[in-house]
Amino acid sequence: MEGCKRPQWDYRLQLAPDQENYKKDEKVMLSCPQGFQPLFTEIQCQTQLQSDYETLGNEEFWLGRDSRGAWAHIHSSVECIGGCKRPQWDYRLKLAPDQENYEKDEKVMLSCPQGFQPLFTEIQCQTQFHSDYGTFGYEEFWHGRDSGGAWARIHSSVECIEALLVDHEISSTSIKLKWTCRFPDACQGMRAMCRLAVPSSHPCEAEEMNAEQMLHGQEGTFTCSPLQPFTEYSVTIDLPPNTTLFSWFFTTQESGQTVGQWHWIVIGLVVLLVDRLVVAVILWLVHSRKRKYLMYKNKDDN
Template identity: 35%
Template sequence: MALQVSALALLLALPPLLSAQGAAPWPRPTKTPEKCEIPRTWDSRLQFAPAGPSYAPGDSVTLSCPVGYRPSPPVIQCLSNGSQAVWSETPTCRGVCTRAGNWPPSVSAASPRTEFAVGEEVQVTCRQEQYEGRPAWVRCTETAGRVEWDTSNVSCVEKCPRPQWDPRLRFVPDRPFYGWNEQTMLSCPGGFQPSLSVIRCVRWGQTWSHWTVWDQRAWRRITENVTCAETPRIIPGALEVSPTTIKLRWTCEPPESCQGSWKIQAQCRLDGPQSDPCRRKGLTREQPLQGLDGTVTCSSLHPFTSYRVTISGGYPATRAPSTVLYSRRVTTSEAAPDQPEIEPLDPSTKTLRWKQLPPCKGEIVGYQLNITAWREYNSDFLEVEELWVNQSVTKYLLQPWRHGTKYTVTIQGLTAAGLGQASRWDFETEISGKGLPALGQV
């Protein structure tokens, strides 16, 4: 029995014998290698290249995802693990925010990275040249399958760009962008005037600004183009001056410059000390001018007073004129002086006294005294005398001094315009000559 078992073992160990017909021996059965298949549990957004239902061990597959997502990892490989085929990693589509997406153009990030995963934050600052605002944090978020930056904390306001108006305009200061509340002055080459002289950058809403101009009582948004317009010239004509009126004939050249949006205004302003013995009021007389020529008339002025006659222009007509087109100092004519202020008559000195007149209505060149003496009891007695004294005299000794006589004395100031109002003394001397009752002064 032992011999039979050994023979069987030897027979199994020998190579297979050829069949009687000389055919090859029967092959030994082998197992087919397994392949990697795409699990249904993987992220359905994944795309595979090359595409196929299964992959053999050793195959590499490149992955991709829809816009806004990145595969992690980007490449996987089918590996052989004993009798099984397995994937090297389990991939997924991960949401990613990029600067090429909805990255705000008004900010720049402190981080040099170009991609950020959902949930990551990065600090940003406003681009200083074109925007202004405080630093903020932005966060990469995913909502309803959409990946984007949460920029709710960003408050960058766009600056006012340098206006592209008339190329002849000059800006001071001159730069590409202007920040909030910054002003710039506009000017034009010689012979031209800007339609606006000062503009200001003002915030409008939460993200941008616009240019404004001061118009009467408030800043208004500029909607028109600012241009350089030819500055008109005022040609003065005939001048008429009286004690209370100044009249100046004027003509505008060239004619087209004084039409349209130009606003022209004349003004007569007191040109001298605002406080003096004459108590002149510094009232300014203004009047609008229209057309290509006309007359500037300033009335209700002070005599013998210097005024500055000014014609100014402005563009457009919605604002006050600011460019002086013509200016001249004019003195009104002299008028008769006011009534001199007199002092009570001193009987002991028999002297008439008065205060010197100030040159309010003209230069005082002297005083005129008219003396009349008469007697009620003697109708044949009448003496009349007219005297002239120079402007420095302020008293007069009455001679001769007649007793028992009534006197009426008047005094008037004199300018180049003539005699002014009179002040008056009325008195009567005693017959004895011992007393002098003053009857009154006017």
Template identity: 40%
Template sequence: MALQGLALAFLLVLAPVLLAWEPKDSGPKNHGEPKEAGRCEVPSDWDPRLQFTPEQSSYALNDSVQLSCAGEYVPSVPHIRCVSRGMQALWNGTATCKEKCQKPQWDPKFIFDQDQDTFNPNEVVKMRCPEGHWPPPMEIKCMKLDPEEGSMIPQSSWFVRNSTGLWHRVKGSLTCVDVLQVVPETLEISSTSIKLNWTCRLPDTCQHIRATCRLEEPSSPPCEAEEVKGEELLRGWKGTFSCPPLQPFTVYTVTISLPPSTILYTRLLRTKETGMLTRDVKVPFAWQLSLIICSLQ
């Protein structure tokens, strides 16, 4: 009887506690749909030189953030986005700051399409030689390489794309080469002719070069001059080029080119007038008179 009374007293004490406890409602089921995963924080363990735009302490889901770096550095990716991964909000990648590449100190004759002192890693850069030089326009880019043995510092090197589209590392330096040379001392000009000696430094390239003489300045009576017709195909790796018979005291353009449009050599030259008035050269009197008038002009 005493035992039953003790059990009844225990139930009377426990009853208010049991009545006060109710299971919490977990809410409606999401049937497999992901919950909103909060916000993405700025990573504390990333490169401290990284800069976020817009600048905030955290970002909502699907926010896209533009990345930049301080100083002569560039971000490994241009932007990142806050995405939902399971029950968490995470960035869709990682980023770090990479040092920019200095403009290659090659032949100063090279002309760069992008006129700047530094370039981003893996940025394709176009450059070319001046007219009449070799090689033709090319594409280069700076690539980061793994550290050499015994070093922790990554290396960078410039690569050039060949005609097949493959990238090859540049060892040493590149230079612009004059395809064709004309020695000024060999230039001979008379009243009726222009002659020069030429040498090709790249024989394989000079198989189809052509030379022409063209009347440069328009003329009018009594100084009227006729246009020079025709061109000469230069063969071999050196030789002499002579313009067809010319008129005295007249300006002509001598051009040596590589088809379709590469100019290897061009120069404005004026024929002399003295040789036409000597007794050794038979010149019609009317032409001599016109020549005197043109010389005075």
């Protein structure tokens, strides 16, 4: 009887019907355990007459139905191929669950260290079979959920990106922050705070100050004033309940008025010193001439 023996492929393959021999043109369905799938889900037994040095015989082989429904000769073993390997992206990315292999359609949450954000916070393992000029292959890739909730194929590496871009302007009495949020959904409810870096206990030092403001939208400014010149402050932008997106210590510039005041004070001291010196020289000259006059007068009287 023309036919095929049960193929000795991946032991995990499940055949339906499952038997030791199959008739010519008999079709068999292939399946794999959950999370895996075969390169072909349907195969068909085939035979052909073969002659070799005047020896005639039948050769058995299998056809496989590809994704387009066409039948092609299977030249190698059919295996259960499963899911995706752990993506080799930014080393700072944290995956949940964190494992070496993922099943098809399995979803994974992504997160980054404080102050950073991945382009996708949720990804999903995907696989597909493809044929090119009779050659069949298996491809694994990832989908990412965008801010609108739609899934899109990820074509490049996913990295941890700074969620908040901040520029600043410092003067002697104020600090102005210009901020831009790269991920609007991740920056809702931000709060900016400005305070004295090291609280002072001496009454003559800088006064304690606390400024706080809720930030709205995708970009804006935050100004902290009035501040003391040449004093250290801290400014932070937090995302409740306990995420810090930006933190910075800065020192205000020395006041221009203070420099001018010291300039005039120094000039005044110099003028006063010169004036005192001139008066002292005049008094010395007067006293010296008076002594000389008395000396001459005493000589004349004698």
